[in-house]
Structures are given as structure tokens and as C-alpha cells.
Amino acid sequence: MADVARLAGVSSQTVSRVSNGYAGVNEETRQQVLEAMRELGYRPNSAARALKRGEFRTIGVITFGLSSTGNVRTLEAIATSAAQEGYAVTLLPVAVPTQDEVRGAFSRLGELAVDAVIVIMEVHLLDAVTISLPPHVQVVVADSDAGDSYTVVDTDQAGGSRAAVRHLLDLGHRTVWHLAGPEESFAAQRRTDAWRAELVEAGREAPPLVRGDWSAESGYRAGLVLADRPDCTAVFAANDQMALGLLRALHEQGRYVPDDVSVIGFDDIPESGSFLPPLTTVHQDFAEVGRRCVAGVLRQMHLDVPERGTTLVPTRLVMRESTAPPRMDQAH
Amino acid sequence: MADVARLAGVSSQTVSRVSNGYAGVNEETRQQVLEAMRELGYRPNSAARALKRGEFRTIGVITFGLSSTGNVRTLEAIATSAAQEGYAVTLLPVAVPTQDEVRGAFSRLGELAVDAVIVIMEVHLLDAVTISLPPHVQVVVADSDAGDSYTVVDTDQAGGSRAAVRHLLDLGHRTVWHLAGPEESFAAQRRTDAWRAELVEAGREAPPLVRGDWSAESGYRAGLVLADRPDCTAVFAANDQMALGLLRALHEQGRYVPDDVSVIGFDDIPESGSFLPPLTTVHQDFAEVGRRCVAGVLRQMHLDVPERGTTLVPTRLVMRESTAPPRMDQAH
DNA sequence: CCATCAGATGTTTACGTAAACATAACAGCA
DNA sequence: TGCTGTTATGTTTACGTAAACATCTGATGG
Structure with a gap:
């Protein structure tokens, strides 16, 4: 200079x-x-600038792996919105979603050049974690339960799940089976709760729960079990990957989708329109989640006051070809 | 303090x-x-540290969207390896892969707190871009052509493609059709070149090229065309998503995979084992690509000298159920 | 018994920037 | 004419840290 x-x-x-x-x-x-x-x-020199100004113009993002489509799409939206606001995004991947790991990530964050933190994590660990962050570092949590500790931005899991179940009931199915995600997942839990609630409100019996781990492979295994149940005419899979495995199992067992069994997914990943048959599913607006995370975190920074409460991003039912009314002899 | x-x-x-x-x-x-x-x-205070030490302990990653599985997995590996070395990773998403955008990203990078840059981009733009970076900022490029300007780490596209084609020829197919990726993609181009080269070396005729845009939807459209060609008994799809769409189209047109048509993909995305039928494909080791990017960039930093040349990460053929010998009446 | 040396700790300084304050030049106006 | 206010620019200082250098203490050995 x-x-x-x-x-x-x-x-x-x-x-x-x-x-x-x-x-x-x-x-x-x-x-x-x-x-x-x-x-x-x-x-x-940005270091000197940051030193002088006392801010880094950087947002840290803690995420458990980049394996799930949702996390990635949210992250992408976060990075884009942040860039528009003149903020950079620093990534903090957590290898294993244990409390220790998450706490470790937070403490590394303490030494990191970051003004605010967004946590994308579907496991419900955060409320229990004693997080120690530098003062004035704001936090927003996506996709998870954070008790009342932080702002939370999330997809309307319950609304989407209920819409999926209702769609199947409206088609005339007696009841809807559920292929749930892993127990540790907060998102999975809420989808399961909403599925059950919608059935109960409609006065239907909830069939036994079948559980997978989000992977297509686990959906396949669950599908082999479900294919053996002639009373199973409609399945709500907690994500599209498991729905994919489910479709394969049903096909292999000679149960036709949607004639014998209707299948509905959740997420609307780009491939789901090309499944066999194209999958009816619940569309999540990950980009909107990301944008709201950034907006929230920046708002908190300017006010310098943490907000609480949850923002829900609505979902949308995408009709394709994997759902249909049940056969006459099975109708309600 | x-x-x-x-x-x-x-x-x-x-x-x-x-x-x-x-x-x-x-x-x-x-x-x-x-x-x-x-x-x-x-x-x-990391700003003061960076100012004093003259380094940020941060690596910037420029990537065109996080839409492709490969980019994301590479990024994840980069973030993990970098963290192990005590480096943070800052994300710079580029919305559109035009030269201007890329140049813009680089210039933003100039003001950013970054010691080195990794570019993950499959389009071949980099050689043409006049990049102006602060001195001593090293660059490694993944997945792309960078002329002789930078270190490049990439999957062995040619080797993988040749293995795919050879596998189909070995099964007895007269020739192999190719569902290529978009023209702008350097990776797609190399896969196409290798496909053609392998056929030529085996003394076979290369059928006309069919082109998609990486999406399952484009694979479906291409599949409708290919299903009409009775002489098409084996297809090498340039990625798994297109292979997925291809499978759907063939199925709808009553062409059975693998009995009537063998299909092989590229990437080995997590879902491909659950396709109908499970997809034989070429496995890419994205994690290894990411690790080598970080290792390369750190090596350059310590030596303070840019390296040139390309490192190729080997691929692996994953046999599943979408390939088989041709029917007797179509055999070679 | 003192020179020498190693280990432990303190003092000074500079990294590059921007806020706060100081100064200078000049226009407008009574 | 001199006062006030505005605009343009310069000077001083501090942000938090760590390298370089300085100092102090006590032990070792001839």
C-alpha cells in the first residue's frame, strides 16, 4: 500500500x-x-483487513460428510448466497457424526477465521453439545433439531410427509407402509412421525415400520421383505435412494409398480424422474434452505443478537408414474 | 494475549x-x-496470525457447481485431507462455466485469504484464461485440461473407457456404441476418444456417436433412439446417470438389458448397484483425486515452485448385471 | 572461582490496514 | 475582511501476533 x-x-x-x-x-x-x-x-491484504476491521467476511459451514444430496445442494446455495453478500465460505467436514467430533469441529472453528457458523446436520446432537464459540459468532442450524438453542432452517418434513401419505390414501389405498430412514436421523424421525400422524387422523391402521439407512441397498433389502406382504399396496419411502432400491426389489419379486404397489419417495433427486417407473416424490427446495440460512446468519450478525425459532421451507408433491389406485380387489 | x-x-x-x-x-x-x-x-486471532506469518493456512477451491457427484466427492476428500494438514478450505462456486466467470473467480480469489488454489472443472477453459494471482499462490487443477500451465490431477479417463469397451468386446459384441457426454466437457471428450481408439485397435467399426448432457433425462432420449437400432447390442454410457436414463428407455421399448443390449456406465455412483438391472460400470476414485490435489498443492507450496504434468488416478471395472454376451444370432 | 554456555523469559519491532483525528484549501456569506 | 463550513488529503495510532534480539539465571568445567 x-x-x-x-x-x-x-x-x-x-x-x-x-x-x-x-x-x-x-x-x-x-x-x-x-x-x-x-x-x-x-x-x-485480507489478513490485515480482517485484523483491522475485526471481521473476516467468512461463514463457516459444518457438515457431516457431503454424501447426501441434500447437504450438498444446501451447501451450494449457501456458498452462492454468501458470495453475493461478499462473504466467503469455509468448509468444516466432520468425519463421523459423534458428539465428540462435532464438538471438535466447533473448537477448531474457534481458531478459524469465521464470523458466523452454519451447521448442516440431520442428527440430533446439537442441543447436547456444549459449544464454545468466540463471542459474537452467530449460528444457524439446517436440517436438524437444535432445541431452542439456535435458529433452525429446515424443510417442512412433516408437511411433505403428510402430503405423500394423503396422496396415497386419496388414490384409494387402505393404508400406507413406511420405509423409514435411520433412527439417529432427526429428519427421518419427523418423516416417520408425520406419516403415523396422517394415518391416525385418517382413521387408518399404521402397518409395522420398516427401517433403512438412506442407501439404495437398504431400500432393496426392505423391498424384499415388503414384496412378500400381499397387503402392502402403497409405500412411502423416506428418501429417493431407498425408493430406488425398493423399486428394484419389487420388480425382481414380480410385484409391479404402480399396478401392484404404489411407491412414493422424498427429496426429488435429479435422477428420480428416470427411475423405472419414474418416481412420484416430495420435492425439497434445498436451495431455499441454503439461502435462508445465509440470510438468517447475516441478519443475526448485523443485529448481533441470536434469534431462536424454526423456519420451515415448504415442499411440493411431484407426480410421476410410481403411484396409482390400488387394484379393485384391494381397494378400500 | x-x-x-x-x-x-x-x-x-x-x-x-x-x-x-x-x-x-x-x-x-x-x-x-x-x-x-x-x-x-x-x-x-487468526487474522493477526495470518498477517504476521504471511500465510493463511487456507486452500481455495474453485468449482463449477456442486451438481456433479464427482466434483462433490473430490471436494469432500480435499476438505478432509486439508483439515488433516491443518488447512481450511474456502469454497468458490462459479455459477456458469464461462471464461469470464472463471476469471472473475480467480480475481476474487486474489483478494481472498488463500495460500493455494485447487480448480475442479471439467471444462477446458483454463489454458485460455489469463489468470492473475498473487505471487506464491500455487494452483492444482482437477478433472480438466490445463495445457502445460498447471499441475493436473485426474482420473484415468482413457484407461477406464478402454477397459469398458474391451469388456464388452470380450463378451463377444461386434462393436460398442457410445453415449457421450457434452462436447464442452474435457472428460467427456477423453472418454469418447478412448472409446474410438479401443475400437479401432480391435479392428472394429465405430458406430455413430450419440450425445447426451450427463443427465439421466438426456440418457433416456438417447435410449429411445438406440432402442430402434437392432444392431445396437452394447452401449458404453459416459456416466451412470445417462446409463440410468438409457436403461429406462430400453426397458420401455421392450429391449431387455442385458439380454438384448448390454449397458456399461462410468463413475460408479452409490445408486448404480440398485439400478434395474444393477449397472456394470467403471469406478472412479474421487477421494484419491482429492487427496492428490491437496498433496500436490502443499508440495508446491513448500518448494515454492509450480510443478507441471498430469497425475492419473486409476479406475476399476465393477462387474454387475447389465452386461452379458450378445444373443447367439448377433454374436461376432 | 570465574568463564562459558544453555535454557528460560522479556523487550522491541513490524506485518498491512483503516479509524480517528489533524490540517489545508477554498467557497459562501455577513 | 474575517468567519464558518465543506471538501480533500495527510498523520498518528492500534488491531493481535511472532520473529529477532536482548537479558537473566544457574549449571558445568577447567
Whole structure:
């Protein structure tokens, strides 16, 4: 900066003013400074800036793996929105979703150059974690339960699940089976709860729960079991991957979808329109979740006050070809 | 830091020494300092550290979208390896893969707190881009052509493609059709080139090229065309998503896989084992690509000299149920 | 018994920036 | 003419840290 100032024949403070676009600099001077910057290839030093300003213009994102489509899409939206606001995004992957690991990530974060934190994690660990963060570092949690400790942005899991169940009941199915996600997952739990609630409200019997682990493989295994139940005419799978495995198992066992069994998924991953048959599913707006996370965290930063409460992003039922009314002899 | 020093009754320099784990500090003093740190909740200020040390301990990752499975898995491995080395990862998503956008990302990077850059981008734009980076910022490119400008880490696209084609020829197919990825993609181009080369070397005629855009939907459209060609008994799809769409189209048109048509994919996404039928495909080791990117970039940083040349990560053929010998009347 | 040396700790300084304050030049106005 | 206010610019300082150098203490050995 001093070099630029010397070359432009001004003080370093003026260079600073130009570099930050402040008013009150003569246009002519400004041009000279800009010219000098170009000539010397000057770049502001962000470390010094951060030190002086006391902020890093960076948001940290803690996420358990990038394996799930949802996490990734949310992350992408976060990175994009953050960039628009002039913030960078620093990634903190957590290998295993244990409390220790998460706490470890938070403590590493303490030493990290970060003004705020967004946690994308579907496991319900956060309320229990004693998190120690530098003061004024705001937190927003996506996809999880955070008790009343933090702002939470999430997809409307319950609404989506209920819509899925209702759709199947409306088609005339006596009841709807549920292929649930893993017990540890908070999202899975809420989908299961909503499935059961919707059935109960409709006065239907809830069949026994079948559980997978989100993977297509686990959906396949569950499908082999379900294919043996002739009374199973409609299945709500807690995600599209498991629905994919389910479709394969049913096909192999000679149970036709949707004629014999209707299947509905959750997520609407890009591939689900190409399944056999194309999958009816609940669309999640991950991008919106990401955007709201960033908006929330920035709002908190400006106010410098943590907010509480949950924002729900609505879902949308996407009709394709994997659901149909039950055969006449099985109808309600 | 001064507060900690005062409380511990030492100089700030000693606190610095403890905080950095330097030797030459009396054990007793060390404990006092640590105690004082705990009591005051002291956290080193990373901005000041970066300013003083002249390095940020951060790697920037430029990527075009997080839509492709490969990019994401590579990114995940990068973040994990980087964390192990004590480096943070800052994300720079580029919305559109145009030269301007990429150049823009690089220039934003210039103001960013980053010691090195990894570019994950399958489009071949980089050689043309006049990149202006701060001095001593090293670059590694994954998945792309970078001319001779940078270190490149990539999957052995050619080897994998050749293995796929050879597998189908070995099964007895007269020739192998190819469902290619988009023209702009460097990876797609290399897969196509290798497919053609392998056929030529085996003395076979290369059928006309069918092109998709990586999406399952485009695979479906291509599949409708291919299903009409009775001479098409084996297809090498440039990725698993397109293979998925292809499977659906063939199924709808009454062409059975693998009896009538063999299909092989590329990538080995987690779902491909649950396709109908489970997909034979070429496994890519994205994690290894990510690890090598980080290793490469750190090596360059320590040497402070850019390296050139390409590292290829080998692939592996994963046999499942979508490939089989052709029917007798179609055999070679 | 003192020179020498190693280990432990303190003092000074600079990293690059921007806020706060200071100064200078000049226009408007009574 | 001198006062006030505005605009443009310069000077000083502090952000938190760690390298470089300085100092102090006590032990070792001839």
C-alpha cells in the first residue's frame, strides 16, 4: 500500500480510501491511485483487513460428510448466497457424526477465521453439545433439531410427509407402509412421525415400520421383505435412494409398480424422474434452505443478537408414474 | 494475549510460545499460561496470525457447481485431507462455466485469504484464461485440461473407457456404441476418444456417436433412439446417470438389458448397484483425486515452485448385471 | 572461582490496514 | 475582511501476533 501511495504521490490513507470505495476522494486523485494499483499489481491484504476491521467476511459451514444430496445442494446455495453478500465460505467436514467430533469441529472453528457458523446436520446432537464459540459468532442450524438453542432452517418434513401419505390414501389405498430412514436421523424421525400422524387422523391402521439407512441397498433389502406382504399396496419411502432400491426389489419379486404397489419417495433427486417407473416424490427446495440460512446468519450478525425459532421451507408433491389406485380387489 | 500474559504473570511472548507449542518453556510456566488461557477463554486471532506469518493456512477451491457427484466427492476428500494438514478450505462456486466467470473467480480469489488454489472443472477453459494471482499462490487443477500451465490431477479417463469397451468386446459384441457426454466437457471428450481408439485397435467399426448432457433425462432420449437400432447390442454410457436414463428407455421399448443390449456406465455412483438391472460400470476414485490435489498443492507450496504434468488416478471395472454376451444370432 | 554456555523469559519491532483525528484549501456569506 | 463550513488529503495510532534480539539465571568445567 505504501508503494502505491508513493507512486501515486498520495498518502497511504488515500489509497485505503480508494481501495474501499469511500467518497470524498477527488476523481483525478482516484484515477491516479487506481493507475498506480494496476501498475504495481497491488492487492489488499485480507489478513490485515480482517485484523483491522475485526471481521473476516467468512461463514463457516459444518457438515457431516457431503454424501447426501441434500447437504450438498444446501451447501451450494449457501456458498452462492454468501458470495453475493461478499462473504466467503469455509468448509468444516466432520468425519463421523459423534458428539465428540462435532464438538471438535466447533473448537477448531474457534481458531478459524469465521464470523458466523452454519451447521448442516440431520442428527440430533446439537442441543447436547456444549459449544464454545468466540463471542459474537452467530449460528444457524439446517436440517436438524437444535432445541431452542439456535435458529433452525429446515424443510417442512412433516408437511411433505403428510402430503405423500394423503396422496396415497386419496388414490384409494387402505393404508400406507413406511420405509423409514435411520433412527439417529432427526429428519427421518419427523418423516416417520408425520406419516403415523396422517394415518391416525385418517382413521387408518399404521402397518409395522420398516427401517433403512438412506442407501439404495437398504431400500432393496426392505423391498424384499415388503414384496412378500400381499397387503402392502402403497409405500412411502423416506428418501429417493431407498425408493430406488425398493423399486428394484419389487420388480425382481414380480410385484409391479404402480399396478401392484404404489411407491412414493422424498427429496426429488435429479435422477428420480428416470427411475423405472419414474418416481412420484416430495420435492425439497434445498436451495431455499441454503439461502435462508445465509440470510438468517447475516441478519443475526448485523443485529448481533441470536434469534431462536424454526423456519420451515415448504415442499411440493411431484407426480410421476410410481403411484396409482390400488387394484379393485384391494381397494378400500 | 496481553490479558493472558498479565494473569499468568509472564510476557506476551511467552504466551505466544505456549500457544504455538514451542519448546523452551518451563513446564510450570506453561501450565500457568494454559490455565490463564482457559480462564479468560483466550483464542488466538487468526487474522493477526495470518498477517504476521504471511500465510493463511487456507486452500481455495474453485468449482463449477456442486451438481456433479464427482466434483462433490473430490471436494469432500480435499476438505478432509486439508483439515488433516491443518488447512481450511474456502469454497468458490462459479455459477456458469464461462471464461469470464472463471476469471472473475480467480480475481476474487486474489483478494481472498488463500495460500493455494485447487480448480475442479471439467471444462477446458483454463489454458485460455489469463489468470492473475498473487505471487506464491500455487494452483492444482482437477478433472480438466490445463495445457502445460498447471499441475493436473485426474482420473484415468482413457484407461477406464478402454477397459469398458474391451469388456464388452470380450463378451463377444461386434462393436460398442457410445453415449457421450457434452462436447464442452474435457472428460467427456477423453472418454469418447478412448472409446474410438479401443475400437479401432480391435479392428472394429465405430458406430455413430450419440450425445447426451450427463443427465439421466438426456440418457433416456438417447435410449429411445438406440432402442430402434437392432444392431445396437452394447452401449458404453459416459456416466451412470445417462446409463440410468438409457436403461429406462430400453426397458420401455421392450429391449431387455442385458439380454438384448448390454449397458456399461462410468463413475460408479452409490445408486448404480440398485439400478434395474444393477449397472456394470467403471469406478472412479474421487477421494484419491482429492487427496492428490491437496498433496500436490502443499508440495508446491513448500518448494515454492509450480510443478507441471498430469497425475492419473486409476479406475476399476465393477462387474454387475447389465452386461452379458450378445444373443447367439448377433454374436461376432 | 570465574568463564562459558544453555535454557528460560522479556523487550522491541513490524506485518498491512483503516479509524480517528489533524490540517489545508477554498467557497459562501455577513 | 474575517468567519464558518465543506471538501480533500495527510498523520498518528492500534488491531493481535511472532520473529529477532536482548537479558537473566544457574549449571558445568577447567
